[in-house]
Amino acid sequence: MSDQPFLQLTGISKHFAGARALENVDFACKRGSIHAVLGENGAGKSTLIKIIAGVLEPDSGAMFLEGQQVRFSNPAEANSAGVVCIFQELSLVPDLTVADNISLAAPPLKFGMIDRRAQYRFAEAVLARIKCEDVDPNALVKDLSLSRRQMVEIAKAVGKSPKLLILDEATSALTRKDVETVYGLLEDLRQDNVASLFISHRMNEVERLCDTLSVFRNGRHVETFTKGTKTDREIVRLMIGREVDAHFPPKPQAERTAPHLQFNDLSWEGRLKGASLSVGKGEIVGLGGLDGQGQKELMLALFGVLRGVEGTVKVGEKTGAPLSPAAAKREPRRICLVPEDRKTEGLMLPMSISDNLLAASYSRVSVGPFIDPALESEAVDAAIAKLQIKLGSPQDAVATLSGGNQQKVVIAKWLMTDPDVILLNDPTRGIDVGTKQEIYRLMRELADEGRAILFYSTDYAELIGCCDRVAIMYDGSIVAELAGAAINEEAIIGASLNLHASGPEAVS
Amino acid sequence: MTAMSALSTNMRQNRGLYGAVILLSIIYLIYNILHPRGFSSAVLIQNANESVAIVFVAMAQTIPVLLGGLDLSVGAVMTLAACIASVLVNGSPLQIVFGMVVTLAAGTAFGLCNGLIVVYGRIQPIIATLATGAIAIGLALFIRPKPGGDIDGDLNWALTNSLWDFVETYGLFDPDAPWFAPVAWIPVPLLIILVFGVCVWLPFRRTVLGRTIYAIGSAEGAAFMSGLPINRAKVAAFTLGGFFASCGGLYLAIQTASGNADITQAGAYTLNSIAAVVLGGTSLLGGMGGAIGSLIGALILRVISFYFRILSIDPLLQPLVEGIVLLAAVSLGAFRVLRVKNRLELFR
Secondary structure (H helix, E strand, O other): OOOOOOEEEEEEEEEEOOEEEEEEEEEEEOOOEEEEEEOOOOOOHHHHHHHHOOOOOOOEEEEEEOOEEEOOOOHHHHHHOOEEEEOOOOOOOOOOEHHHHHOOOOOOEEOOEEOHHHHHHHHHHHHHHOOOOOOOOOOEHHHOOHHHHHHHHHHHHHOOOOOEEEEEOOOOOOOHHHHHHHHHHHHHHHHOOOEEEEEOOOHHHHHHHOOEEEEEEOOEEEEEEEOOOOOHHHHHHHHHOOOOOOOOOOOOOOOOOOEEEEEEEEEEOOOEEEEEEEEEOOOEEEEEOOOOOOHHHHHHHHOOOEOOOEEEEEEOOEEOOOOOHHHHHOOOOOEEEEOOOHHHHHOOOOOEHHHHHHOOOHHHHEEOOEEOHHHHHHHHHHHHHHHOOOOOOOOOEHHHOOHHHHHHHHHHHHHOOOOOEEEEEOOOOOOOHHHHHHHHHHHHHHHHOOOEEEEEOOOHHHHHHHOOEEEEEEOOEEEEEEEHHHOOHHHHHHHHOOOOOOOHHHOO | OHHHHHHHHHHHHOHHHHHHHHHHHHHHHHHHHHOOOOOOHHHHHHHHHHHHHHHHHHHHHHHHHHHOOOOOOHHHHHHHHHHHHHHHOOOOHHHHHHHHHHHHHHHHHHHHHHHHHHHHOOOOHHHHHHHHHHHHHHHHHHHOOOOEOOOOHHHHHHHOOEHHHHHHHHOOOOOOOHHHHHHHOOEHHHHHHHHHHHHHHHHHHOOHHHHHHHHHHHOHHHHHHOOOOHHHHHHHHHHHHHHHHHHHHHHHHHHHOOEOOOHHHHHHHHHHHHHHHHHOOOOOOOOOOOHHHHHHHHHHHHHHHHHHHHOOOOHHHHHHHHHHHHHHHHHHHOOHHHHOOEHHHHHO
């Protein structure tokens, strides 16, 4: 191969309603390489890949593929040129089967009709390639867990035999095992001379996988360099333009407080099997374990979403699980839940930031049946200031915000209800380093104010850095509770695999 | 393993359809038991004749509903087609065939226009078709200001009776041939419904365009991101809807041997088509269901109205009873809500 880049962008600019998303960007990537694109949220990474994948058209600038100038007006054109993107927001159709989805746009045909058998075999082959034989090609996508859907999404992209594969936070919802599979797949694709663009907030992923790194900041391409020529610290400095010191706020001296949230022997539909735990006021308790061991169901049960939950729940003096989210958020329990999927369960995307912030606490800004505009704007301004949400106007649709700021809106919405118990379901998934750190600090502040926090995270570093205690779930129950110095990666992984009997060395 | 999983997915995707089939079987069985001349070919022929138009209109409605829209012009397009047919479907055999082709082409073209307006005019289907439906009625009134018309008598007889009569009318072969006897009793209208349902809808569902319609109704953003032909699929959906509606109109004209630009009737057909779609298990949110379900749903609606004749219920009570039965039938589908243990799933 010559040194000519596969994809080259020159002078690309894109503006949204006056705000600059990309400014005069030059960018290139080669075949047979895994190229990381780094930057804080709002740095322009998403806009860049949307332009490459044909979702957006640039205001100015040119794009070249193997030296030929190209212009994609929709994702279909990009796909046919060999540019395939795995988006952060899943592009799967829930009411169709896995096999239908994998060959959605170009299924095998027989007499002009879709050849179901061939489609099934193709899906089987592609799923086998990414070691997802456990996914039934005939299953409906809506019946799959988030991590399985993400793998189907990857299968769908691989099935298109891309020349340039773009992964936008594609590993954020995956289990560890799947992440390894995806790493292996990317290595294979590199051997096959495919170009991969890899967007991730996880530095260790980037370190391990990528050979070239590009940093974006404020809509500009700051620098591209080969892996190993810069230290982590230098890279972070390039990303945010300043140095970051401590990742996590300091933990206070461990002192056990009286339990505020307690649950015993919680069971539901075979997904929860006798889970028991207590969380004291002022305590951050981490919830860990492999993906899909009942962590999500546990939070939903405590928040009154699930029907038919068995076991006892006690919040303060009040016994019994709440019967609905409306009951959960009210006195005397005052529970809130920051859900896993902010786009469907956390936010009403087309509604304004202000409406979203107030959604859980309209009664606090109402006089009789009417919402008081003065109280409303006062409350909204206070929430925006408290979480430092970066926005144009509170009346803009919440969909216009970046991922990190959307998550802040979800958190702020619940803080307005002045909750005693805060349930956080992976709140830092897919958001940038800066916002993550703000969320860590906020969690500690909230705990110091005497709230009980239960914090599920897929990132071990967060559990280690943020939590006073960590409870590990395995197959629907809590199998280990770690505290103090016992909270370390080895112990967490060991407990997650439920291997404590055989010792941690069996894990590695 | 493969076959089992395919079957279970099929059951999950078509739960509403199977429910509707069971409901129809039960109420039609009871109807025949109560009917003095039940289980006879004559009753079946009469019932089938009276069902064809609504079945076609319900199938026409299904396709826009699968997109997540509604087509308020289906009844009007059916009426327009009936009026065109009442003018053209007579004379020499060639003229008759020509008249039928023109009728179907006109309805299909009307559906195509609906699709183009929705896609390129970027107008919501419900309001676009409200307007075009009024236009269709206007055209129908222009063609046939007063009820009447002329339909070929042989055609009327052949298509509204049993297969035996069809063969006999056109002298195709000896209708009393022993090999023909087992099927000779089948009503032609029933055959028409089945042929169109099975030979038009089922293959269409398995094309890329057909699947794109489901994908749009299920998650339009995902469909776009996957590079599916969204605009073409939407236009195709309304076009096929227009075709089915004109089939209904053509049959109605042949059956009644006349055309009538009746605004009230057009409206009633449109609303009943929506009821039939829901009864047949198609989600009004789009993405789930199919025209075969609507076919069954329309038959359920018709059978309910047949009951009024044999039970001598006051005709004034008919709308009231129909409404209650419809509500009850649709509620059956809502039972799943009681079984859902994770209430978040209710909102998906």
